[in-house]
Amino acid sequence: MTVASIPTSSRKRLGTLTIGQAPRADITPILAAALPEGVDCLHLGVLDGLSREDIAARYAPRAGEPVLVTRLLDGGSVTLDKAAVRRDLDGKLAELQASGCQVVLILCTGEFHGLNLDPAWLVEPDRIVPPAAAALAGDRQVGIMVPLPQQAASEAGKFAALARPPICAAASPYADGLRELERAAAELRERGAQVLLLDCMGYTEEHRRAAARASGLPVILSNALIAKLTAELLA
Template identity: 55%
Template sequence: MGKLGTLTIGQAPRTDITPILDAVLAADLPRLHAGVLDGLSRSEIERDFTTVPGQPVLITKLLDGSSVIIDRARTEAAAQRKLDALEAEGCTTILMLCTGHFERLRTKRARFLEPDRILPSTVAALTHGAQIGIIVPLAEQIDSEADKWKPLASPPICAAASPYQGDLAAVTKAAEDLRSRGAEVLLMDCMGFVESHRRAAAAAGLPVILSNSLVSKLASELV
């Protein structure tokens, strides 16, 4: 049996995501959770991962339950060091717990599962050309994450609602907005969206794909 590593761009363990993984993984599978921001204070995060005007950003969760917006390029550089460390700890498969698009992350030997590469083609195959409506955490990500959805039959329509604000009504409102604009299937494009968010979005009356649930089920086939 191999060893699974997970890497969040926030701080590990992600107690909102790990139960979804645990539900589909073998109980005796060794696993190691790591985070790009592990051990850092908020002031250190703001110093080292501060956003750059006009550049892509990401949002993630800290151990204290709060969220933070960080620069994507700086996050990617730090994530590579964490990947190297997970491999050094013997992880044979590493799952990225972020749906954001990264260009250059690599492993040497471990199988590396990136949601931003898995989701577009999988959703395209599942939905057979249906109009996809995507809920992203931040409005800025509607443009910065657009390129990864090229495998879809038609460009998605998007709305923003954060999974980290505790506002389920905002998720429902975003879903209803997407339905009114022609969406036929909804995708929650952030690993921070959990089952409560899926239920809130489903109030719009459309099928809802939860990114972390779909990716976890696919990952379970390889470990």
């Protein structure tokens, strides 16, 4: 594939790619708070322009296969076949690069393999959040919150750097209310967690506060961590 050159510009441009539909009203405020002034943003989504019928036809989950959950423009959520999402990521990433984005951020903490951009700088949360959480936690027991129960198994491999195998609980930032998240956070504390990680870009500061309130533990918010690190590349 021929790599598109990035147009020369005095302004920095960040591209974001969600596996759902863009822009992500839940994530963009967190990004905006972290980014330096003068950064242009271009937001794309794998599901942009698709109806629920289109999404079901192209990305329907398959029995026993890994899945991802994401947000649509109407605020609703949808569960997707992970392999089908991976199939369409490269084209969207190339589109962001061709549009002049010097840095491209994937708005998903799911583990993807073989992604690459050149010369744009690709930021992949699945490569950053697990080792950062491991370094912060040290020998402490990490409790991980995921949107869907089956993701506790399908995404477990990326947390091999943790000193102890993580313990997991599920509460969707899209479909479940704060009460369910609080219940899951308290459960993780009861099972021995000493620090919590909200492992989905859809969790917000409201979710972080609810989890901390219910558990009494430090809570790492994945998208806040990624936003701050991405901002360093654009400063």
